[in-house]
Amino acid sequence: MGDLDTVLSTVDQGLDASLERLFGLLRIPSISTDPAYAGDCRSAADWLVGELDALGFQAERRDTPGHPMVVAHGGEAGPELLFYGHYDVQPVDPLDLWDQPPFEPVLEDRPEGRVIRARGASDDKGQLMTFVEACRAWREVHGTLPARITILFEGEEESGSPSLVPFLEANKTELTKSLALVCDTGMWNRETPSICTMLRGLMGEEIVIRGASRDLHSGGYGGPAANPIRVLAKILASLHDDQGRVTLPGFYDGVRDVPEALAAQWETLGFDPAAFLGGVGLSHPAGEAGIPALHQIWARPTCEFNGIAGGYAGDGFKTVLPAEARAKVSCRLVWDQDPHAIRAALRERVREMLPPDCEVEFHEHGSGPATVMTTDDPAFEKARAALGDEWPGEAVFTGGGGSIPICGLFKEILGMDSMLVGFAHEDDRIHSPNEKYDLTSFHKGIRSWVRILDALSRG
Structure with a gap:
């Protein structure tokens, strides 16, 4: 536990620097639906490659017929994990409804606490950076990662992912791992984290x-x-x-x-x-x-x-x-x-x-088809316990009323389940003007991934 506490302390001490790195990514207007921003999408991919390289990953930009993918490999031992996120964002129209320029991130004081205000703050740059910063803190303390981690960052999620299926099929052997981790979902409430285990x-x-x-x-x-x-x-x-x-x-x-145990968890919500x-x-x-x-x-x-x-x-x-x-x-x-x-x-x-x-x-x-995760995999209960150690409320397995196509594709093409852990909230205004991400979500999200990686690395 002492090593884990050291990594968590490193996260706390480096929060300002982590926030500034997130702001650097948020300043890049990587709008994938508009061809006018193709160069910015490429810049965002290059920015991520640079950050991952600095962390010791072997990272590269992989060009596609559309916007690039970012693929990185790191770690020498432990379970093989694939982390997925997307660096592209939605258009910002109507611009006059924003309280400040959407690609000039700021910290704001709100009744619910401090928030990061910018396009992509919640969907999905703030979320994916929680994982990157967790890896940074872990490597700073240990000199390596707790698992063999492959990272896949997509640049077309907000425009239908036209290049994704061919890319997964062409790189199936490289990308297939024991489990995919996806940070593109939310918490049940501000005190209760969740792992989404079923998507319609x-x-x-x-x-x-x-x-x-x-x-x-x-x-x-x-x-x-x-x-x-x-x-x-x-x-x-x-x-x-x-x-x-x-x-x-x-x-x-x-x-x-619904299985009785899962229905009982839902009753507690x-x-x-x-x-x-x-x-x-x-x-x-x-x-x-x-x-x-x-x-x-x-x-x-x-x-x-x-x-x-x-x-x-x-x-x-x-x-x-x-x-x-x-x-x-x-x-x-x-x-x-x-x-x-x-x-x-x-x-x-x-x-x-x-x-x-x-x-x-x-x-x-x-x-x-629907995507239903195999929660009898011990990794899911380990992650649920790890989240419960970080947040006031015990983590719960939840469902999703909508669809997240990437999870179905991972199952269909790569043959692996996805663990969906996210720290967004319903009031984050994703896809709308004045998108935000709670500073607590960013900070404790980093700490949560540290705990999850620690739990998954233990036999």
């Missing part, structure tokens, strides 16, 4: 119903002519029963109950559905009857309508029967659900309900 998958589909060859006057054709909006509305209404369950055949194949919905102006749960709201978000599938269009929706009134109506439908998937089977079932339902004189066209909008 996704199936997206656009349905286009076409009827007559042109829009029709409702006075002249209303009644005998097929109305694509009415057809589409009937189909969409058929997808749920009165209990909120999805009615597609086979939809729940592969869905499992004190999740308040009324407060959760009240925060967005709602009051009544609308999902599956009898299923706790937190389970609905993390461990149950959904079928939602994300957009419906057809006919005239402008000012005034236009009495037409539209020639076309369309809807965008997304299904969040859990456990072992098959997105391809669910897409096929959705299309079959639409075709079954399609009346004469109407035709349908489908547009696929991506798919991916």
